[in-house]
Amino acid sequence: xxxxxxxxxxxxxxxxxxxxxxxxxxxxxxxxxxxxxxxxxxxxxxxxxxxxxxxxxxxxxxxxxxxxxxxxxxxxxxxxxxxxxxxxxxxxxxxxxxxxxxxxxxxxxxxxxxxxxxxxxxxxxxxxxxxxxxxxxxxxxxxxxx
Amino acid sequence: xxxxxxxxxxxxxxxxxxxxxxxxxxxxxxxxxxxxxxxxxxxxxxxxxxxxxxxxxxxxxxxxxxxxxxxxxxxxxxxxxxxxxxxxxxxxxxxxxxxxxxxxxxxxxxxxxxxxxxxxxxxxxxxxxxxxxx
Numbered sequence: 001x002x003x004x005x006x007x008x009x010x011x012x013x014x015x016x017x018x019x020x021x022x023x024x025x026x027x028x029x030x031x032x033x034x035x036x037x038x039x040x041x042x043x044x045x046x047x048x049x050x051x052x053x054x055x056x057x058x059x060x061x062x063x064x065x066x067x068x069x070x071x072x073x074x075x076x077x078x079x080x081x082x083x084x085x086x087x088x089x090x091x092x093x094x095x096x097x098x099x100x101x102x103x104x105x106x107x108x109x110x111x112x113x114x115x116x117x118x119x120x121x122x123x124x125x126x127x128x129x130x131x132x133x134x135x136x137x138x139x140x141x142x143x144x145x146x
Numbered sequence: 147x148x149x150x151x152x153x154x155x156x157x158x159x160x161x162x163x164x165x166x167x168x169x170x171x172x173x174x175x176x177x178x179x180x181x182x183x184x185x186x187x188x189x190x191x192x193x194x195x196x197x198x199x200x201x202x203x204x205x206x207x208x209x210x211x212x213x214x215x216x217x218x219x220x221x222x223x224x225x226x227x228x229x230x231x232x233x234x235x236x237x238x239x240x241x242x243x244x245x246x247x248x249x250x251x252x253x254x255x256x257x258x259x260x261x262x263x264x265x266x267x268x269x270x271x272x273x274x275x276x277x278x279x280x
Contacts, residue, residue: 048223048225050227
């Protein structure tokens with residue numbers, strides 16, 4: 001049997017195909033490249049060298065805040081053939097560890113509304129009203145202490 | 147050495163009436179429940195559910211999981227690679243794409259029909275050559 005999943009720091013380009021497939025299916029990988037964040041750390045969950053989930057974290061406060069301890073979670077994606085196996089949770093835990101190690105005290109994200117229960121399971125709380133992001137549907141701002 | 151179903155039955159201690167929960171199945175297979183769920187998502191084992199919706203591992207599921215693990219280990223490939231190999235066996239479009247690649251890469255012979263077309267084209271060409279000769 002193959003090994004348990006491994007989490008590694010990856011480059012933005014490593015995660016582009018998965019982000020395109022899951023988060024921006026109507027766009028191209030080149031379009032997704034324009035959403036790369038040079039200041040973020042990208043994390044990948046691998047099973048036998050196959051990328052099954054990814055996430056990124058960057059030092060950035062939520063809208064309307066200047067909290068220097070706030071880190072932003074973005075680009076959470078799990079490959080469609082890998083859902084329900086906990087790989088997204090692996091990516092999220094790695095993101096929390098990464099932000100905490102860099103001195104972060106709060107992690108926030110714009111969570112897609114259907115993914116809200118996933119984030120709640122991991123201790124995130126929604127704040128404010130639901131809002132729409134063009135092309136990506138309804139979202140909630142969610143955060144948790146880390 | 148090919149996967150030996152009878153030997154795997156003995157090693158796993160299965161019988162036609164075996165019904166295990168995922169944790170027990172994973173323990174017998176030397177893996178974890180999440181890796182079994184992953185293989186099921188990839189289509190490497192049949193997904194059987196109890197009336198209550200819990201995964202049930204019978205003899206077929208255990209043997210399929212053991213066979214998948216055996217293929218992964220012997221050919222040093224990922225579960226995702228095994229899933230694509232299965233797709234190439236079952237999806238005609240994927241099969242045709244892989245065959246095209248195999249032909250271009252000179253790893254597989256052209257399909258019999260293509261080979262026959264080639265032979266008949268060659269024969270027609272030779273006949274034309276002969277017809278146009280002195």
